Amino acid sequence: MTIILLGYMASGKSLVSKLLGKQLGLPVLDLDDFIERKEEKTIREIFETKGEIYFRMKEHQYLKEVLETKQAMIVSLGGGTPCYANNMNLIHEYTTHTFYLQTSIPEIINRVKDEKAKRPLISAIADEDLPEFIGKHLFERNAFYQQATHTVFTDKKQIEELVLEIETVLN
Template sequence: MKIVLMGYMGSGKSYYAQLLAKELGFKYLDLDIEIEKKAGKSISAIFSSRGEIFFRKLENQLLDELLKTQDNFVLALGGGTPCYGNNLELIVNTPNLKSIYLKRDLSYLLYILWEEKNKRPMIAHLNKIEDLEDFIRKHLFERQYYYRQAHFSLNPTKDANETLNAIRQLLH
């Protein structure tokens, strides 16, 4: 079985993918980490040197490769992954795959991303919290169509164990 977590940046995809993979005894994968390994440089460096189009092509190639493996895994996607190219189609059409949209509200995302903005190339240039809020609002509006095509949708709670229990219930 393959489990794919999708959602906006800062929604907890990597965090919950790690916890879930450990609990299930599955391999944990983070698509951004796999891209960095393949490219031999950070996501920020890829964006700076080659641009977003190159990044999205590499992202699509690696997603396709991972989904074709026979491995059991929990995969954390990048926030934009399901929204580009045929990535959503690859996810939807992969047998034995369950996708979960981790849905966070704007206030949570704004709080988390303001603290982490310098580590995230898509928002590092934003210097006012109001600009970040507008950026997130716009992206959430544009990306909802893709995120909502996940098999399941879940609003994580403050309690990680409670959220993991909810994910387990969705998968059974």
């Protein structure tokens, strides 16, 4: 069984995938970490040196490589992965277990406000401009996120609660 977690930055994909993997006894693969290992560069370095088009092409290639193993695992996607190169269609060829971790704009802002420097997408955006930027970005990505087979609302929930919700759907 392959389980895919997707959603916007700070939706909890990485934390949820780690605990879910532990609970289900499945390996966890963070696609961004996988790309960084394969390319021997950070995502930020790839964007800076090769550009977004190159990154999205490689992201698709590595996603396909991971899915084609047909290994039972949990895959945590980058926030933009579902939105490019027909990646959602590719994902649905390999699994029906896709979970959109949906998080509200105020909750995202609350989670990222102290770690902007670690997030290239928002590092240069003024705090007062974050709501508009994130709102616009979420609006653009929503059609892709909504293609997930399940939606889990993350606001005001502990990681353990989110994992339990996902486990309940899987059982």
